Amino acid sequence: MTTSTSALPTSRGGAGDPSAGLTAAIDIGGTKIAGALVHPDGSMPVTARRPTPRAVDGEGVLAAVAEVVAELATSPLWPGVARCGIGSAGPVDASRGTVSPVNIRAWRDFPVQARVAAELERHGAGVPTVLVGDGVAMTAAEHWRGAARGHDNALCMVVSTGVGGGLVLGGRLHPGPTGNAGHIGHISVEVGGERCACGGRGCVEAIASGTAIARWALAQGWTGPDRTAAGVAAAARAGEPVAVAAFDRAGRALAAAIAATATLVETDIAVIGGGVAAAGEVLFGPVRAHLATYATLSFVTGLEIVPAQLGTDAGLIGAAAAATELLH
Numbered sequence: 001m002t003t004s005t006s007a008l009p010t011s012r013g014g015a016g017d018p019s020a021g022l023t024a025a026i027d028i029g030g031t032k033i034a035g036a037l038v039h040p041d042g043s044m045p046v047t048a049r050r051p052t053p054r055a056v057d058g059e060g061v062l063a064a065v066a067e068v069v070a071e072l073a074t075s076p077l078w079p080g081v082a083r084c085g086i087g088s089a090g091p092v093d094a095s096r097g098t099v100s101p102v103n104i105r106a107w108r109d110f111p112v113q114a115r116v117a118a119e120l121e122r123h124g125a126g127v128p129t130v131l132v133g134d135g136v137a138m139t140a141a142e143h144w145r146g147a148a149r150g151h152d153n154a155l156c157m158v159v160s161t162g163v164g165g166g167l168v169l170g171g172r173l174h175p176g177p178t179g180n181a182g183h184i185g186h187i188s189v190e191v192g193g194e195r196c197a198c199g200g201r202g203c204v205e206a207i208a209s210g211t212a213i214a215r216w217a218l219a220q221g222w223t224g225p226d227r228t229a230a231g232v233a234a235a236a237r238a239g240e241p242v243a244v245a246a247f248d249r250a251g252r253a254l255a256a257a258i259a260a261t262a263t264l265v266e267t268d269i270a271v272i273g274g275g276v277a278a279a280g281e282v283l284f285g286p287v288r289a290h291l292a293t294y295a296t297l298s299f300v301t302g303l304e305i306v307p308a309q310l311g312t313d314a315g316l317i318g319a320a321a322a323a324t325e326l327l328h
Contacts, residue, residue: 022039024085026069026087029089035047042317048068062115065116069116078123081120083327085129085318087315089104090135090183095177117129128323133180139182140322146271146308147307152171155271156270156308157271157272157273162185169265169267173326189204210275213229217245217246229275236282248290255286255288258295263295268304277307
């Protein structure tokens with residue numbers, strides 16, 4: 001394991017620096033829009049949350065974001081805000097400040113960064129902003145306060161209804177030019193495999209996402225009462241053969257992609273979070289078992305596979321960490 005002397009923001013004098021001020025964090029997802037004021041130590045003394053509006057236009061979704069910002073602005077801590085990090089479901093284009101979330105259909109090439117900046121300005125906080133995808137935000141969080149802390153080269157993944165991720169390389173967050181570096185869900189691990197929603201074939205997401213696991217199990221004749229990935233996981237724990245095979249197939253796809261990433265950029269740890277990761281050893285057992293088949297070169301044979309630690313707080317903590325890192 002390679003180690004760093006400090007976690008992500010502190011390594012560059014950012015969120016770990018007591019003089020850095022507070023960070024406003026906004027986490028935008030398909031079911032909720034959350035916000036927080038984040039202290040330099042990662043604590044969140046002020047939070048706000050709204051459900052993501054359904055069946056409305058883009059301005060209707062923005063109205064919920066504006067409500068979150070307005071609630072944060074009522075805090076007496078608000079004058080101490082020095083920056084803002086925005087983490088959003090993707091695709092994102094951080095170079096243009098736009099998002100087109102698959103699970104927020106009202107937003108296509110929506111200029112969320114500029115619109116959030118305008119809301120901040122309206123409440124007296126004309127501070128710099130950063131936009132990152134939710135996978136990158138989770139990566140920043142886990143490197144700063146979670147399972148990847150102390151590692152200079154890490155891959156962090158969200159395995160849920162989709163599969164996303166992000167990279168830390170050389171001790172720094174590596175979002176790439178458009179903010180999508182580390183998007184492991186769309187690495188092809190099955191040449192000639194089934195078509196993915198992205199248009200590619202054999203993508204990790206088409207095999208290992210929660211929806212893909214449940215879909216495959218049902219196609220193989222599994223008939224459990226809870227026809228979701230969580231239901232398949234419960235059946236796999238009970239030893240039901242099709243359910244076990246569904247998670248073994250997902251684990252193999254994840255292992256192949258993790259090994260490919262580690263071989264390419266020499267990461268030494270892979271952190272897996274998201275709803276599917278809640279299956280525990282039902283998922284992690286197959287991933288680790290199959291990893292030996294793919295991670296065979298000497299510099300990747302020690303690769304660690306561990307569960308994420310920060311859960312639902314990762315989006316907000318990560319948005320704050322990314323802003324501190326990338327704006328420093």
